[in-house]
Amino acid sequence: MNFFANTWIAEWLAGLGRLALLARESFLSLITLKISWRDFLYQLYFIGVKSQAVVLITGAFTGMVLGAQTYYQFHKVKMDTATLAVVGVSLCDELGPVLTALMVAGRVGAAIAAEIGTMRVTEQIDALRTLATHPVDYLVVPRLVAAHIALPLLTIESICLGIGASYLVGVYLLGIDATYSWVNMLRYTHDIDVVIGLIKAFIYGGIIALISCYKGLTCRLGAEGVGRATTEAVVYSSITILITNFFLTLVLGKIASVL
């Protein structure tokens, strides 16, 4: 038992080390501008534009559910007009970036791991290397930069639509006073909440791209290896996002309270 636990921990730490080396290599590639700009633009389109539908639907329905639930509780204590304030802060700080990142991890993370994993299995990555092209420059950095840029933009969309949907449900379906709700939301949702959400989204973009690329680049040979890498990319990205979110909330909240 002890042996298996030690082996598992050793493998886990080794994997973490390799992931750190991949991050370092990506950073060095980025600062020396070895990025393939054509692929970067394509990835920005794939990660950003093509993810909009799923992210917008998630944002809209999360906003509506959150608005309705908050209203039902607040209505008991005659605080109906505080509903949008709760929705605004929750979406900006937590739900907007986290749910956007989880949806993108499912859609884009799986696609990245499967594509790079298949390239590895069919020797396309070896072919890249023989053509004097570093796989990190060509495959990882465009996806990493695109995800860093796309996630905050998708998060903004998700937050805006979530608040808008919540407003419609609250005002037109549940009968909350529109003006007081809007004013309360603006009073309690500060600029710093939006900034915190965008910082989180920026970091989650990196997490999704890095873990998914890593899983693709290190996947075992064969169809099973690609399948496992795809699953692991989504699962590890999602778990890392949720764990990171807790620590980011503590750290960024502390910084925000000082400012």
Place this chain on the structure above:
Amino acid sequence: MIEARNLRKGFGTQPVLDGVSFRIENGESVAIIGRSGCGKSVLLKHLIGLLQPDAGEVLIDSENIVPMNERQLLRVRRKFGMVFQGSALFDSMTVAENVAFGLRRHEHLTETEIGRRVAETLEMVDLPGTENKNPAELSGGMRKRVGLARAIVYEPQIVLYDEPTTGLDPIVSDSIDQLMLRVRDRLKVTTVVVTHDMRTARRVGQRVLMMHDKRIYASSAAEEFFASQDPVVRQFIDGVADPKETPF
């Protein structure tokens, strides 16, 4: 010049190369033969730095590439073109984009110039007019040709072929052999072919290296090799299975 000195490589507890040494001169055409699973492809991948040996040296133009990291190896790899057993074409790109890949990445050429070079190279491998096809639309032989076009379009000094005729019918295999000879003669490249196809080895290899028991067992000029009376060499050339041994 390519030189391997006492190369050793194992995967897990399984040794694959155990003290492999040889030298290939500039412009030479060498066939590396041996039984399936004897480590030919592993050896070939060591020559271009795709695999790192456990011990030993690989010298390319007198420069040892073993201690180099991936970025340092990129410079050395510009001297090489490699044709893979499964072609390894980029399936998200058209034929033209595959062939142009090396040019776009490393040479500052206009799109017109790239288009001209791609068309010329596809003409050379007998695939004119296939620029806009996708790899999935091509037959096995055509994929091999596109792989070769991609490997030679930037005019490397050395071309490595990993089982270029495996899985192809005899007529297509013959056309690939002719193509390898054409590339060798036109571009004056050093050619290293890993194969277990005796006809390919005989036609393309001016010299034949035979791997056996994790080492280079025989190295001689092609005529001399195919006339050899050594029992191990003879058994491989004649393709005779040992009745006491299960060959798979």
